[in-house]
Amino acid sequence: MTDVPFRPERKCVGCGKLRDRAELARVVIGADGAFELDTALARGGRGAYVCRNPECLKRAVLRGHLARALRVPPGPDREAVLARLGEALK
């Protein structure tokens, strides 16, 4: 057992690695049912975490991991979702 302060860790839905929560981007389902980036990590409800890099985001969206984590259908517009979230992540 190590005596380090508690650091909340979350798993990236892109690469599956555990990371410090602060290093990840949080994605939630917005009021309109679309994926939204929760930049302040403060939104309520179910959230999925992904590393702040385009590769993980791409994998999470295109392979449907993000949708599965948020328990919604992946939908036909994954490329559009990826582009929108990618912009928001910058």
Ligand SMILES: [Zn+2]
């Ligand atoms: Zn990742």
